[in-house]
Amino acid sequence: MDLFSKKKQHFKLPNAELVYISDFFSNTEADLYFKTIEAQTNWQHDTIIVFGKNYKQPRLTALFGDKPYSYSNITMHPEPFTETLQNIKDKVENFSERAFNTLLINLYRDGNDSNGWHADNEKELGTNPVIASVSFGEERPFHFKHRTLKEERHKLTLEHGSLLLMKGEMQHHWLHQIAKTKKKIGPRINLTFRKII
Ligand SMILES: O=C(O)CCC(=O)C(=O)O
Numbered sequence: 001m002d003l004f005s006k007k008k009q010h011f012k013l014p015n016a017e018l019v020y021i022s023d024f025f026s027n028t029e030a031d032l033y034f035k036t037i038e039a040q041t042n043w044q045h046d047t048i049i050v051f052g053k054n055y056k057q058p059r060l061t062a063l064f065g066d067k068p069y070s071y072s073n074i075t076m077h078p079e080p081f082t083e084t085l086q087n088i089k090d091k092v093e094n095f096s097e098r099a100f101n102t103l104l105i106n107l108y109r110d111g112n113d114s115n116g117w118h119a120d121n122e123k124e125l126g127t128n129p130v131i132a133s134v135s136f137g138e139e140r141p142f143h144f145k146h147r148t149l150k151e152e153r154h155k156l157t158l159e160h161g162s163l164l165l166m167k168g169e170m171q172h173h174w175l176h177q178i179a180k181t182k183k184k185i186g187p188r189i190n191l192t193f194r195k196i197i
């Protein structure tokens with residue numbers, strides 16, 4: 001069963017705090033944002049190095065802001081925020097009462113695309129970063145598990161137009177993933193707003 005079922009939920013877990021708003025954007029807004037971002041983004045398909053071997057990332061990505069961002073042995077170079085992305089950022093910042101300067105976008109083309117277990121714990125995000133994650137398009141389950149408390153494993157379905165805030169010590173004590181699925185599903189766009197210090 002999903003951990004969250006109402007429109008707005010605030011969850012305090014051991015070493016993590018999550019806020020989930022299922023209808024942060026209306027369906028009409030979310031449809032328009034999906035189409036606009038899908039069409040206007042200069043999608044990259046990066047090669048990452050894992051244990052000395054080269055792999056194509058199992059999704060497409062793009063970076064916006066004014067600072068490069070490095071993870072999994074790659075450095076991404078940003079483009080300036082478009083008007084559409086700036087509008088989304090403004091609304092997310094207003095709600096979360098946080099300022100973000102970097103946006104990483106993921107395009108999961110179908111069920112074969114994924115994002116393996118990881119934490120957003122790069123040094124340049126600082127201690128206990130707040131990460132704001134907006135989803136458009138196909139719903140995908142977001143799995144998260146505590147690094148040492150083995151019974152702490154949860155799933156949250158990230159809906160079209162939703163906002164998820166990851167807060168507290170989450171990036172230090174928990175891992176998260178978007179798993180592959182054999183289901184025939186459509187594309188999903190995920191926006192993660194971060195603050196690079
Ligand atoms: O697609 C998602 O919901 C998660 C994305 C993510 O974890 C990341 O880009 O670091």
Ligand SMILES: [Fe+2]
Nearest residue numbers: 118119120176
């Ligand atoms: Fe992440």
